[in-house]
Amino acid sequence: MRSARSVLHFDLGVVRVGSCPLQYFDELSGEKARSYFRKFVKAWNKGKLSKSLYAGADPASVAANQTSYRWSFASKQTRNDAAALDAARHEIAAATHGRDAAASASGSGKLQGPTLPSSSDLALARELEAENRDEERKYKRKRDKMEAKDRIEDMVGPKEVGREGMLEKKRAKRDNDRAFREKGEDGLEADETTLMGGGDSFRAAIAKRDANKDRYKQKNAEKAYEMRERASHFKEKEKATMDMFQQLAKQRFG
Helix, strand or coil, X not given: CCCHHHHCCCCCCEECCCCCCCEEHHHCCHHHHHHHHHHHHHHHHCCCCXXXXXXXXXXXXXXXXXXXXXXXXXXXXXXXXXXXXXXXXXXXXXXXXXXXXXXXXXXXXXXXXXXXXXXXXHHXXXXXXXXXXXXXXXXXXXXXXXXXXXXXXXHHCCCCCHHHHHHHHHHHHHHHHHHHHHCECCECCCCHHHHHCCHHHHHHHHHHHHHHHHHHHHHHHHHHHHHXXXXXXXXXXXXXXXXXXXXXXXXXXX
């Protein structure tokens, strides 16, 4: 799969798909627009987009990018032509909407409209939130399985695998058979140290138990830290998504 950078170019409502010409979001279907915008959000969160998008858009440049049509003389105009065009734009605005509208257009350059996100933006936000919840559930199930496996290994020790495991089972069986054959009629003989729990083997077992407890506590501490880091990452990602929606709403609706 190609990266989001090579698939999607997003700039004030404009998308570029592969090597195709620029297209505006209002020229796409709702499903395609949401699909491209979802890729844009993922690229945004990973910091792969142009730095100018994170810095914010210039309101003066937004007004000039509201249409997909481009005049042939736009790339050849001089400073005087630009001034004359700006004066003509103000005269047309004053004649059409009145002097107040012309003054407002020359002062702020912002479009009038609702400040709330559209229904498609809300639907996209819900889809992104559902994806985040699914990822968190998958991570929790995987973490629970690993914790259960670690608890079992702490109690019984790591499982021997392959040839070493088979040899260990054979050695244990031979030792048990030998002990049974050597046992006399009065039962298995054992010295006082073995019966009372002394000796090096008993101390080694106690030391192994204590080491397992310490290792289990250390793993729990590491997992707790990892869970806190994961939760912090999800919160930062959600905050970045909401900030992005607010920025897009300002650029789109004013």
